[in-house]
């Protein structure tokens with residue numbers, strides 16, 4: 333019995349459309365590219381419900397006549413190539429003639445279009461494979477409306493994300509296009525509100541100002557446009573060493589004006605930022621690569637999001653060099669100074685054991701971290717290690733239920749006798765003598781752990797303080813759109829934050845521990861996490877982001893390496909650490925302390 337049946341052309345087209353149109357942003361990209369291919373210099377985009385319900389793109393390009401207005405909706409209908417041989421030298425975005433047909437297979441499409449010389453325009457409607465046209469009066473150019481995406485493919489509609497996520501994808505496409513064509517006028521309206529307005533600009537840095545605000549643009553440096561022997565030109569702009577984000581959303585690569593996402597290009601860029609930005613921080617960058625079309629293949633990815641290079645290494649090397657040169661020129665002195673970015677809290681390597689390179693230093697497993705009796709004289713210190721004077725940490729002296737039950741912790745009173753706090757070493761480590769050997773405690777890691785546990789268990793009771801001078805945090809409009817629905821994450825932790833105008837957030841109150849901290853960085857990090865975890869379920873999302881926020885708050889509020897601590901402060905730290913759950917590591921996973929076993933020390937000195 334034969335099992336094979338031919339699919340109806342309509343079903344086949346719906347399936348094929350999935351290759352090109354997975355989400356509203358793909359349709360927007362195709363429609364934008366068509367507008368640019370048609371020579372448009374002004375393009376307005378309107379979206380509703382993240383593009384799921386309605387997308388409309390209006391351009392001032394050359395338009396179509398009545399015949400083309402109909403045939404453009406059919407598959408393999410293109411005005412851009414006649415045969416595959418032309419692909420090697422293609423300069424238009426389109427060539428497959430499948431975008432409009434694909435969109436029409438999975439949504440309702442209406443086109444209004446008029447050529448410049450024509451006295452009347454055409455209205456073309458496509459619905460369920462039927463295309464109708466009629467004459468209509470309309471402006472020159474093309475106006476395409478796509479309604480009810482995937483109305484007839486429920487399996488795919490199910491996979492669409494919430495409105496904010498789809499909108500964010502669309503914004504990225506529009507940002508990429510705006511950066512590619514600074515001299516064009518692009519506008520995005522979200523639910524009829526003007527969201528992005530990019531009138532013509534003279535260069536890419538001014539474009540960055542329109543997209544992300546002056547705060548970003550003032551850190552941008554232009555790449556020196558250089559052509560190598562193979563005719564490859566790298567140009568664009570990158571952010572300097574003083575600027576970073578916690579996500580890659582403002583990194584764009586353009587290959588012959590086509591936005592691509594090849595991961596190797598990103599790696600080459602970040603290699604250029606080695607020693608300038610620590611791991612996990614990303615620059616803002618728009619890097620444009622002009623290359624002989626014969627040196628690339630753009631027909632390898634169904635959505636043309638990646639290109640294949642004939643000589644990928646050459647391109648990567650050029651990007652690396654261009655980035656390095658730009659960063660080094662004019663800022664070389666600062667780069668050296670700013671290498672101190674590498675603060676210990678980001679260094680995840682084990683604590684150095686040199687000069688005891690073969691020393692078997694064990695992570696201290698003891699239950700007995702304690703301090704000697706308080707010193708007689710109270711010492712004042714300018715260090716930020718002042719939490720005891722601001723607030724008592726009740727749990728530091730009251731074991732939690734968990735501690736009581738599992739009884740893992742030796743009571744501090746018992747331990748005090750046999751341990752001695754020697755003092756502070758390198759303004760970073762506390763030295764503690766005890767029977768088993770010498771403990772080094774990292775003051776920052778230890779304090780981070782203490783505060784993290786406080787923030788995690790008492791977050792709803794944290795003592796807060798109204799700021800006399802509220803903090804204003806500049807924020808681009810799309811970052812605001814990302815963070816606004818999630819501001820409760822902060823409010824749940826005593827940080828009173830709200831939008832302030834179109835481009836700022838205002839912080840009016842904070843937990844006392846953070847009263848002197850700047851929140852710029854924390855906000856940026858949360859924006860990064862929201863995007864990074866947008867695909868996990870709600871419960872997991874809340875847990876992860878809260879956890880990360882607490883760790884970062886603890887990091888900010890904790891004493892730093894380099895802070896001088898009084899003996900009394902060191903002792904308080906040790907006492908608090910002693911009663912702290914998970915005290916052997918900081919919230920980022922670094923050890924809080926290290927034991928140099930007496931036995932091993934004696935061996936080194938050949939006493940044994």
Ligand code: ADP
Nearest residue numbers: 366370404410411426427428429430431432474
């Ligand atoms: P491709 O871009 O690969 O040719 P599309 O399906 O995207 O395929 O478009 C089909 C054809 O419709 C294009 O080749 C072009 O001639 C015409 N077209 C599409 N959009 C526009 C537009 N905005 N202005 C003028 N012509 C357009």
Ligand code: MG
Nearest residue numbers: 362366426431
């Ligand atoms: Mg096209």
